[in-house]
Amino acid sequence: MTALGTEKASDRWNILRQAIIKKSRGGGQSKKKSSMLEFTSFDLLTVNKVIDDDGGVWHLYQYQPVEPFRARVKHIPTVFNPEELMGFNNTGNVCVWPAEEVLTYWxxxxxxxxxxxxxxxxxGGMTCLAGLAVATCCAAEEVLLTDGNELSIKNVQEILKENAEYLKAKTVTASVIRWDKQDEYTHFKETFDYVISADCLFFDQYREDLLTTIGTILKPKGVCIIFAPRRHKTCDKFCAMAKERYQVTLEEKYDAAIWNKHLEAIEKSSDIYDENRHYPLKITLMKS
Ligand SMILES: C[S@@+](CC[C@H](N)C(=O)[O-])C[C@H]1O[C@@H](n2cnc3c(N)ncnc32)[C@H](O)[C@@H]1O
Known part of the structure; x- marks a missing residue:
């Protein structure tokens, strides 16, 4: 097996392992990190379970300092079989990854x-939580929430309906966009001022496609903001490729509160916290 193959296999195995542990414990985010085998959250947002009249389980995400961030979000409760989990497109249906939480907060x-x-x-996975936060808290002109997985986007569309009264952006939509299928995004050529993304850099086969998608849909002076854990060398590989097309900035210490949460996790949760998989770096791409 090549070094590249080993990296990919181990990252995928870790995702599968995390998913099995979470699903076997009831799934979703939990505040009781110390009792879990996996690190799931920096606790930057408040998350409470809400049961609706039909017995549906929702998660109320709130960030008190910013009114009115209050979004009812559904996680996909599917119990995945190993074949589904090993497919690229279910990694966003497993949980809201720490990088998405950090992107949302940021x-x-x-x-x-x-x-x-x-x-x-x-x-954005099954919640597109960061995009949803932008849609609820900013008078944005347009917010488009996307993922390559149809099940994720069906869930996001349900979330948008549920939160309709809180949406402040003029237009908010959710669509399937696969980076390796140009016909799914060329109609958005030079449309966006900002592209945001979390934990999407470890797919060896899609890094180039992701860069092409970003380059196509961003306006000439647009900015792309990505949060992603190092995940071995996958983040560095992405940055090296991105440097051929963009001005790239990679930041480790970008926010004092998040940095403190990171140090706290190293100190208090060293058994479950793995900086390589959990601490998101901030990558900014600007068209040069
Ligand atoms: C680790 S998940 C991250 C999901 C979410 N951003 C989070 O952090 O919770 C990676 C996401 O990338 C999406 N993805 C992978 N390859 C893709 C592709 N070729 N086109 C579009 N989306 C893709 C997956 O469907 C998945 O939702």
Whole structure:
């Protein structure tokens, strides 16, 4: 097996392992990190389970300092078989990954950037939580929530209906966009001021496609903001490829509160916290 193959297999195995542990414990985010075998959250947002009249389980995400961020979000309760989990496109149906949580927090803290702007989230998974936060907290012109997985987008469309009264952006939609299928996004050529994305850099076979998608849909002076854990060398590989087309900035310490959560996790949860898989770096791409 090549070094590249080994990396990919181990990352996929870790995702599968995390998913099995979470699903066998009831799935979803939990505040009781210490009793779990996996690190799931930096606890930047408040998450409470809500049961609707039909018995449907929702998760109420809130970030108190920013009114009115309050979104009812459904996680996909499917119990995946190993074949489904090993397919590329179910990694976003397993949980809201720490990088998405951090991207959401960062977008809420920097929401002024998105006023009257057009924003697209790529690979947002079953919640597209960060894009949803932008749609609920900023007077954005347009927010497009996307993922390559149809089940994820069906779920996001249900989430948008549920949160309709909280949406502040002029237009908010959710669509399937696969980076390796150009016909799914060429009609968005040079449309977006911002592209945001979390934990999507470890797919060896799609890194180039992801860069092409970003380059196509961003406006000439657009900015792409990505949060992703190092996951061995996958993040560095993406940055090296991106440097051929963009001005790239890679930041490790981008927010004091998140950095403190990271240090806290190293100290208090060293048995479950793995910086390589959990601490998201911030990558900014600007068209040069
Ligand atoms: C690890 S998940 C991250 C999901 C979400 N951003 C989060 O952090 O919770 C990676 C996401 O990338 C999406 N993805 C992978 N390859 C893709 C492709 N070729 N086109 C579009 N989406 C893709 C998957 O469907 C999945 O939702």
């Amino acid at each position: 977008c809420l803290e920097n929401r002024h950037l998105f006023k009257q702007q057009k924003i697209c989230e790529l690979g």
